[in-house]
């Protein structure tokens with residue numbers, strides 16, 4: 001195992017951005033930027049012995065800051081959508097940044113993903129990134145100290161471990177927004193990938209992608225990924241939930257959630273034979289099929305077209321602050337938030 005640090009570019013104010021590369025003995029490497037603690041590349045050989053980078057992303061700091069659909073970044077303090085862009089804690093109302101259609105708070109305004117983090121190499125296989133979000137930034141109460149550690153194992157697994165503490169009671173719900181293409185970022189769309197998700201239920205949304213409060217059975221629908229399903233098979237099905245969101249963009253409720261690390265997903269690239277198992281300690285995962293990608297230029301100046309990457313954003317359910325029946329993500333002042341998600345690659 002080895003960790004290398006390379007210069008990546010400069011922030012608009014001149015601060016330097018670095019890329020950390022963690023490599024193992026199987027010729028795999030995980031690349032993470034200090035900008036957004038962004039998981040920007042994962043390199044692995046495919047079944048034909050060709051090296052593939054299975055993550056969508058950009059080549060420059062400017063692109064990450066100006067063109068991003070959150071490619072690979074850490075999102076928080078509350079990922080996904082909060083309806084009405086406000087929360088109530090202890091009888092007090094907190095208006096939040098309404099960065100989607102002027103009515104929804106999406107990904108907390110993106111602050112964590114577009115800021116510079118500090119990095120320390122903590123071991124020959126691990127790098128810890130840290131960031132402090134100010135009390136009240138984007139409306140969220142409490143100064144929040146956030147730490148995210150990336151570790152690569154000899155089993156080709158990338159462990160992402162999160163820790164956070166807030167100085168005031170607040171909601172905490174972090175994720176990583178990597179877009180995967182297991183055939184390689186430059187090898188077409190993800191519609192022929194197969195995907196398995198261990199989820200009997202998914203979270204129903206309204207026409208603005210805000211949860212209605214109900215979780216509905218996947219049984220007999222295009223949402224049934226309990227055995228391997230080709231992503232593109234029913235992505236344009238007439239199911240009203242797919243019509244609202246323009247393809248898969250829903251929270252799946254992970255079966256058997258108990259706060260322990262649990263395998264809940266397996267995906268495979270049809271051309272490359274590269275497989276990815278995903279584990280998490282969290283109760284939900286946003287399966288987003290990259291429906292809103294619009295051909296923006298990414299790595300190697302190649303356009304990231306619609307559905308050329310998919311995300312498995314592990315999380316507490318979206319809009320949990322307005323749905324007390326969902327597993328709670330309200331943390332007391334000083335109480336430690338922890339979670340872990342693992343992306344494990346194989347052939």
Ligand code: BGC
Pocket residue numbers: 069070080106209249250286288292313
């Ligand atoms: C959301 C999508 C959104 C994407 C990029 C995902 O978490 O579910 O609707 O387009 O993030 O913001």
